[in-house]
Amino acid sequence: MDLSSILGLIIGLAGLIAGYLYEGKFDFSLLGSLFQPSAAFIVFGGTIGCALVAFPMSELSQLPGLIKIVFTQKTYNEIDIINQLADLSEKARKDGLLSLEQDAQTNSNEMIKKGLSLVVDGIETEVIKDILQRESYLHESIFENGAKIFEAAGGFSPTMGVLGTVMGMVSILKNLTNPEELGPMISVAFVATLYGVLFANMFWLAFANKIKVKAGREKMITDLIIEGLLSIQAGENPRIIKEKLNLALLEKMSKKGGAKQEAKEAEG
């Protein structure tokens, strides 16, 4: 459970509804006016349509998984991973690399699982690094594409809202027989703008940002795992591994430090 995502939606929607009710002197029957199927058809149908035209099916099919990522929290964190890798290295030093076979099957982290089985199979260091990094890149590009789709939806959504309001006005102004009904009908037309702006900001754009932040953290963890597994294979001292990873973590936690690090790797 990603607390901030869920809390954000609760606080945000509660604030909007509280303000709306306060203005209407807490006449709860007004809440019904906020639910307009016509606006929903236009805004969601339109946004989904635009997204389908703009992106290929294969990328759009990743969205449900990405929405899940916005609302769930990984059960492990950087410190856990470092400790786990240090434990594995200790075991490997005591009982040999082959003793990790069991862990290669049971570890809860997919990356560690895959990496350990490669280590146990005695694959070359360079090849392991390549395979794991490619995996990490692939993962990251799914996150990035997802963020891009949500950003695009965040751009389409308010314009579809405006479209819905304009369409409502076209329909209203065309049949202007009863001026007294004008108010409530315009009210309905405005709901489309409301949906378009609300979903763009509190959902699509905010989701895109959360996914980007999580992708950055995920990358940090997979980098730690790769570094740790290679150290295990090299038979390094568990304590030194732990220290090295802590240092690497600190460095990665600052973007600049990370950028510098990458620059160094690119050079060396």
Added chain:
Amino acid sequence: MDLSSILGLIIGLAGLIAGYLYEGKFDFSLLGSLFQPSAAFIVFGGTIGCALVAFPMSELSQLPGLIKIVFTQKTYNEIDIINQLADLSEKARKDGLLSLEQDAQTNSNEMIKKGLSLVVDGIETEVIKDILQRESYLHESIFENGAKIFEAAGGFSPTMGVLGTVMGMVSILKNLTNPEELGPMISVAFVATLYGVLFANMFWLAFANKIKVKAGREKMITDLIIEGLLSIQAGENPRIIKEKLNLALLEKMSKKGGAKQEAKEAEG
């Protein structure tokens, strides 16, 4: 048939029309109000005019082909291409490079066709690579220019829509003899905004994005083809070619991996 493009337009337009009809209590005669020749003249005439001033004829003439690309799906995919290249390499190893002459004429992929005929003619590796890459670049730049034109149209279109509405208001307010007709006339004026916003988002901007995504995938395939053809010429083992290409594909599927690859090539 690019399913997502066609589905996108269907879902998007269906959503808009459903919402519009729902709001008008399913009075289907209202649909007529959405078709206004005046708005169409202004929005499409204006957008086409701006695009013609902004781009040279030679680039604009590529647009019909690019629209076709948005709505069609290549019949081959990465995996097919890899298998095909592996088969060709096997044939070449068995019966010599000259046995590929037939394939150089019949292969359905233009790039493979051209490349094979160069290989059969015994052209130098470096020259083949150069020719095919130049071809690939040229292809890519057509995609890129097309995306740029659609993006520009996506910028011109909503402003032309606003222009149409403003022009409608000018015309309406000038001859304000019959206030009762005001509503329906403003309704007509709003349709220009509707056209401008709708076509910008669900067509031009979405087309531009789809073309960019497809250009990326196309580039991936032509890179595979170039790599494969050079391996065939070098007489490499079909199995190794297949593995190499699969690896290259995986790498290319993640943008970062691709970027890294290019950086390496630039260095070496």
Added chain:
Amino acid sequence: MDLSSILGLIIGLAGLIAGYLYEGKFDFSLLGSLFQPSAAFIVFGGTIGCALVAFPMSELSQLPGLIKIVFTQKTYNEIDIINQLADLSEKARKDGLLSLEQDAQTNSNEMIKKGLSLVVDGIETEVIKDILQRESYLHESIFENGAKIFEAAGGFSPTMGVLGTVMGMVSILKNLTNPEELGPMISVAFVATLYGVLFANMFWLAFANKIKVKAGREKMITDLIIEGLLSIQAGENPRIIKEKLNLALLEKMSKKGGAKQEAKEAEG
């Protein structure tokens, strides 16, 4: 005559006027409402004023020349230039470099003229290259600055249009003595928005883009000329020059290829 620029303005304006007349049931007297000196004063005066504050006189004085470029087409094209250079090289090989003296005076292309006279004078290769490239850079920077000014005008113009409408509203609302005149007066105020948006999109921004595209093509041609002239000086075979230039042209026609080329030059 740049066909697409002229056609663009004709189609664009025709579309707008057709739509406007269609909406007004082809009452041609309505056309007069579109011409409002007050709106013209505000939009053009304001845009020119902003541009004068934002740019120095020396750059603004280039604008008439740049507008001419938008509407005219060079009488020569890449293929002509390549053929011409090949002919010149043949002449030079037959009758010596000095035989080009006549051409150095009569050639219609300024760049070839200047380059030939340098070649005839026996100036060093490196120096000729430097002089011609500096010329080419200077040319290009005039194009770029021009595009920048038009882009700035494209930003100032719609805001001046809004300003005009706001000023109109201020004037109208201040003297609200006769409500019946309100409609026609607001109609006048709207014309400023119309001018601002129309000129920004169909003129200034579109001009900026066309100039950028033409600058790219111009650069392609001057690069070909420089390469060709240096080959002539080196006494290369006309056929080889032609082939080399054709190859270079193909490479330059794809942006990426050009970028790669430059990267190579920067390295070597």
Added chain:
Amino acid sequence: MDLSSILGLIIGLAGLIAGYLYEGKFDFSLLGSLFQPSAAFIVFGGTIGCALVAFPMSELSQLPGLIKIVFTQKTYNEIDIINQLADLSEKARKDGLLSLEQDAQTNSNEMIKKGLSLVVDGIETEVIKDILQRESYLHESIFENGAKIFEAAGGFSPTMGVLGTVMGMVSILKNLTNPEELGPMISVAFVATLYGVLFANMFWLAFANKIKVKAGREKMITDLIIEGLLSIQAGENPRIIKEKLNLALLEKMSKKGGAKQEAKEAEG
């Protein structure tokens, strides 16, 4: 106390209120209309909600500290720091590095404190530099993330304001029983737009910018401290240290100079 931040809010808000009262002929009872709990619920609830969805809790928890930074001024400045470092270097030259132990505990600047204790402990130069730079990077990334959150809030806030006004209109138009109340009710709805635009510009976006500027200055100071401490460790002459740091300060004060400097360091 950061004078410009506090003065800015006072002048800005005073200007707005003065203008508002002037327009209402100094009827102070009008001030009450500016305080609408409904608008506050919608704008602040909505903005906080969007920010919570978009950013993880850990980054949002830094905000109170960052707001404090906007309104407080460091008690030390570049010149003070340089003098202090020169004094410390003199003491170290006279009484040995160990004499700095006391200063390592009492110095008011966290960075100097940490650095001195490392120097006193006889840690290697390269390691000290690494530790202090990592600290500096970490610090900087907190500033950067904070600026990013405020910028995001500056984007969410006006849209939430528009949302509030739209919601107000929906509620008003729905129950259009008493046309006389329409004016005051719309007035209330507009207050949401007012809050959204005001807080976006005078608070969130302006805060983001101030934090960025301060981060730049902070970095300048920490760079000076690192350079100074390493010189102290190397036992350099206090006068030369002072001159060196003054020179470095001058260089850093111009972005370009700083950029060049970094480029040099990256090379060497």
Added chain:
Amino acid sequence: MDLSSILGLIIGLAGLIAGYLYEGKFDFSLLGSLFQPSAAFIVFGGTIGCALVAFPMSELSQLPGLIKIVFTQKTYNEIDIINQLADLSEKARKDGLLSLEQDAQTNSNEMIKKGLSLVVDGIETEVIKDILQRESYLHESIFENGAKIFEAAGGFSPTMGVLGTVMGMVSILKNLTNPEELGPMISVAFVATLYGVLFANMFWLAFANKIKVKAGREKMITDLIIEGLLSIQAGENPRIIKEKLNLALLEKMSKKGGAKQEAKEAEG
């Protein structure tokens, strides 16, 4: 006197006022409606307030000087500077470097003055270059920061204008007792939008651009001066200095050439 800046404001404001008067049938009493203290309080107070929160006092204090730069023209130009440097070099060749002591005190250009006194004092070439370049960088960064502040003001100003209009509407709609006064009062409210848009475009954004252009030219001149002074110190031939500087000027006048030049320097 920077003619284009002053002419720009005159033409721009004249255009606006002419259009405004034309629309009001040259009723000059209408001009008074454009001057609304309430709008001025809100727009200027608000913009200044936002700028104070966003930037530190030290940078804001540079603004008066920068506004002066927008409206004044340097009395020297590139050609003057080149001639002057050539004259100084001739004098130095005839009577020795020490003969320049007088010029080091009387020259009207601050940069030449400082540079000459360094040359006369016999400071090393590398040090002179460093000192002058640092001076040039510092200068340039003041220009850049100024442009950034004006750009920020250009962003705050229109939103403050909208704020003023919204505040006006709040005040008007609250006390809707006399519908006949509604028109003139809304007219007053609109003036805030007018101020906000006008000052953003014709002043702040245009100033920012002019300052950037002038910074570029200033940099060109200081680069020429540095190159010239170093040539004087090296005792080069005046004619060669002149030619070298003319060449450098031509190169710098085209951005690309300049960029290439810098790239070369960075390499060598």
